[in-house]
Amino acid sequence: MEVSNSELHEVSRLYREHISPDLGRLMKFGGPGSLEVSAQDCRVVDHLGRSYLDLAGGYGVFSLGHAHPEVVAAVQAQLQQLPLSSRVMLSPPQAYLARDLAATAPGRLQYCFFCNSGAEAVEGALKLARLATARPALVACHNSYHGKTMGALSVTGREGYRQPFEPLIPQVHFVDFGDVGQLKASLTSQVAAFIVEPIQGEGGIYVAPPGYLETARQLCTERGVLLIADEVQCGLGRSGRMFAVEHWGVQPDILVLAKALGGGVVPAGAIVGTPEVWKALKGRPLLHTSTFGGNPLACVAGRKTLEILQRDQLPAKAERDGNWLIGQLSKLAAEFPQLIAQVRGLGLMIGVEMAREEFAGSLINELLKRHLLAVYTLNQPKVIRLEPPLTISSDDLQQAVDCWRQALAATAERFLVVR
Ligand SMILES: Cc1ncc(COP(=O)(O)O)c(C=O)c1O
Structure with a gap:
């Protein structure tokens, strides 16, 4: 379908007047757009x-x-059958995706919580870490990017994004990505989790230096701190392994996914955690919920995505x-x-x-x-x-x-x- 240049002008005007005075211009990259x-x-x-x-x-x-044809077909079939669930009965697509993710994820990552975006997955992971450890503090890396909701922003290592919204959540300590000494000094008995991207994406594509994640894993284990791997951008095959942490043989306590999980067709996010972490939710499964998270369309897209990544x-x-x-x-x-x-x-x-x-x-x-x-x-x-x-x-x-x-x-x- 071809549309005319007059529609370009109209859409630009609507962006200016109803979305953002500046965003439309930014997205033209100096050209006509x-x-x-x-x-x-x-x-x-x-x-x-x-x-x-x-x-x-x-x-x-x-x-x-x-628009991978197999993902589109799976989503279309689900669309005809049951696009959104009542959330009153059990959802087969959600159960099957959780099983498939647990089978694919490294180590003992076995339980899943589904949401709709990367930031939402990070929010849930941070809450879960506090709950599981009964500790308040968090450690994150300078130059990291974990999203722009309050919690995710609080652990995002870019001052320019954080400063206009301060005060953010308290007791977040930042360390240089790759610096073992700083990490060692920061992982105190007050720290619930260290959140890290194995490959910093928005920070400018920095791969974790050799030994860093292995040492981080060891330090976290010794000090009762949970290791959260944010694989929203680098996960699901992109790094050359299904999960980037596999390059270093590291098993996080919590793995965070989004972006590719929906197969490029439906928004989807997930938190995958160990049984020890999930114990914190025992007896109170409704402590963290999402109306649309784990909806049938996203879950069939996620399952088909895992299948294609592995098969091909x-x-x-x-x-x-x-x-x-x-x-x-x-x-x-x-x-x-x-x-x-x-x-x-x-x-x-x-x-x-x-x-x-x-x-x-x-x-x-x-x-x-x-x-x-x-x-x-x-x-x-x-x-x-x-x-x-x-x-x-x-x-x-x-x-x-x-x-x-x-x-x-x-x-x-x-x-x-x-x-
Ligand atoms: C590593 C990482 N975590 C979290 C996010 C936030 O994801 P979203 O934009 O879906 O909220 C991003 C987005 O770029 C990301 O790259």
């Missing part, structure tokens, strides 16, 4: 019928690509493709050393840190002109992330690298060439 009209697999089509290769992947939502061995493919892509981007970094400061990542969660923020802005624009979707990370606008669908073909990956080369050349021409 586009309306998102349809999407399939790795491609998003705009109002002029232009097809964009999606290297942003909805920040981890579209791990199966857009997408974590292993992400590892192979990620290694290739990091190699290619590193070559580009060598070709354009004045533009690119560093390439880093794991699997198909890759960050390219530009030498200057204005280079990143220009590059995203040049990539868009070449019909490639790219975005920077929220806490670090200098870092452009690549999180394509795990289903991406070799041809599309090659096309992405070719576009990057052209976009880098155009950016170099704009900023570096002395005329």
Whole structure:
């Protein structure tokens, strides 16, 4: 379906007048802007019928690509049968997804609570940790991102997001990601949990350094602190393992998921925890609830997602493709050393840190002109992330690298060439 440029103007006006005076402008990335009209697999089509290769992947939502036909079919069948549950009777889709997640998750993660987003999952995990330990304090990392609701924001390591809403929840202590000494000093007998992203996403794609998560696990166990792994962005195959913690053989007490869990079709989030953690809810299962969490549509989407990730061995493919892509981007970094400061990542969660923020802005624009979707990370606008669908073909990956080369050349021409 093609819609006209006049609809673009109308939608821009409606954004300005009814959504946000600034957001619409921001989403135009300095250009005339586009309306998102349809999407399939790795491609998003705009109002002029232009097809964009999606290297942003909805920040981890579209791990199966857009509108995966099997997920859509499962959701459509459920839609006809029972879209939302009464919540008075038991829900088979919820029970089956919980079983499948428990079978897939590492270690003794066995109990699930379902919700609708990443922040909601983090909220629940923090509450559960306080309940299970009867301790008030929390430890989180600088530069982390866990969401923007009050609790999740309280453990998000970006001052600019937190400060306007203070006072937030008390007794949150921040440590540098990867610094064992700081962690050791902060895990006191008052601490309920240490929450950490195994790969910081919005922080600029930083992979936990070797030994860090293993030591964190050991310290938490010794001190009765729960380890919460936030795999909202890096989980479900993206890092090259089904769960990123598996790279380090670490078993968290609580695992937090969202984004890819809904198969790119339905919003879904989950908290997965050990029996010890869940003991805190014994006799009071209604202490933490959500009306829409674990709805049948989200649960069938989640089950189908797990099935496809495993059947098509997408974590292993992400590892192979990620290694290739990091190699290619590193070559580009060598070709354009004045533009690119560093390439880093794991699997198909890759960050390219530009030498200057204005280079990143220009590059995203040049990539868009070449019909490639790219975005920077929220806490670090200098870092452009690549999180394509795990289903991406070799041809599309090659096309992405070719576009990057052209976009880098155009950016170099704009900023570096002395005329
Ligand atoms: C690691 C991590 N945790 C939590 C969240 C919050 O998820 P949501 O935006 O669905 O609330 C995000 C979102 O980017 C995230 O990357």
